[in-house]
Amino acid sequence: MPNKTAKISHQAIKDPKVQRVDLGRGDGERLFIQQRNRKSQLAVSLGLAVNIFLALIKTTVGILGHSPALLAEGVNSTSDVAYYVVVAVFIRLSRKPADETHPYGHNQLESIASLVVGAFIITTAIVVFWDSVNNVFELVTGEVQSIGASSLALWVALITVVIKIGMFWYTRRLGNDTNNPAVIALAFDHRNDILSASAAAIGIFLGQRGYPWADPLVGALVALLILRTGVEILRQSSADLMDAVPSRALARQIDSLLATLTDVLSIEEVHAHRFGPYLVVNITIGIDGSQSVAAGDSIATQVEDLIYKNMDLVRRVYVHYHPVTPQKSYGPEDFDPSMALDFEEQKQ
Numbered sequence: 001m002p003n004k005t006a007k008i009s010h011q012a013i014k015d016p017k018v019q020r021v022d023l024g025r026g027d028g029e030r031l032f033i034q035q036r037n038r039k040s041q042l043a044v045s046l047g048l049a050v051n052i053f054l055a056l057i058k059t060t061v062g063i064l065g066h067s068p069a070l071l072a073e074g075v076n077s078t079s080d081v082a083y084y085v086v087v088a089v090f091i092r093l094s095r096k097p098a099d100e101t102h103p104y105g106h107n108q109l110e111s112i113a114s115l116v117v118g119a120f121i122i123t124t125a126i127v128v129f130w131d132s133v134n135n136v137f138e139l140v141t142g143e144v145q146s147i148g149a150s151s152l153a154l155w156v157a158l159i160t161v162v163i164k165i166g167m168f169w170y171t172r173r174l175g176n177d178t179n180n181p182a183v184i185a186l187a188f189d190h191r192n193d194i195l196s197a198s199a200a201a202i203g204i205f206l207g208q209r210g211y212p213w214a215d216p217l218v219g220a221l222v223a224l225l226i227l228r229t230g231v232e233i234l235r236q237s238s239a240d241l242m243d244a245v246p247s248r249a250l251a252r253q254i255d256s257l258l259a260t261l262t263d264v265l266s267i268e269e270v271h272a273h274r275f276g277p278y279l280v281v282n283i284t285i286g287i288d289g290s291q292s293v294a295a296g297d298s299i300a301t302q303v304e305d306l307i308y309k310n311m312d313l314v315r316r317v318y319v320h321y322h323p324v325t326p327q328k329s330y331g332p333e334d335f336d337p338s339m340a341l342d343f344e345e346q347k348q
Helices: 010-014 016-023 027-064 068-094 108-141 151-178 181-208 214-241 248-258 293-310
Strands: 004-006 266-275 278-288 314-324
Touching (some): 027 068, 068 151, 108 214, 248 266, 248 293, 278 293
Antiparallel strands (some): 004 314
């Protein structure tokens, strides 16, 4: 029997069964998507408003209070505002429904938005590190003199730390609830702001007491931590865009489901590609070579239905099957870990 692929055709997108798969299986799934969109938008809108406020306050006080550290923080918040606007646009575009040219929808834009955040974070880290090292050199060589920042600048830096701690915890909770990579990346950005604002507060405090070099030195160390976060965000977002299997646990879940079908003699591959909140599953199975093509199609349909009924937010299932010599029944103990790549979960 020749190899056979059981799948939903591109032209079948108007079929009621396909619409059910694409648009959600019941009110529960539709409600989840609505809540997910609302929480994602809330994370972006709230973060944008907070960063606009902090950018104005830190820039103004940094200039009037003679605090280069706080002024740099104001510039950082201003750059945050810029890419929050970009992320807001990408998240809004990701809600567009599937069409003929994008049969899986536009949810991959969430991962692209996460890449934008990661790129901005890395750029910010490099600029902060270079500026901090340069300031340390100028202070040590005596090229510049520090007159010390005002107490108001110190209080603004401390208030920024408190605000950003609250924003980090709240945004991370929204990111975990939605499993939206863009929102999770924004939570990490808030955490970076905690570190940078803390460094600014320490630098201002020590600068007032005769240690002006402490501010840029701590800033350089914080920049390295920020750089590491940006690289991690890029790695996780790239995994989604390159169709990497989200986790080994997901492949094991699919494997356990198919082990209940006696007609499935082997599982050769399990690939699950993430499109925003949805999954598209590709499976290659082995069946008895003596069975007809019609019987193979029936087994493939059983596999599809089993996954649709037992796994949430599965948009499509593609089943490929080929003949194998029946030697024994397939069970969970036959799982090959190489079928899945082990990536860290995005929920932190």
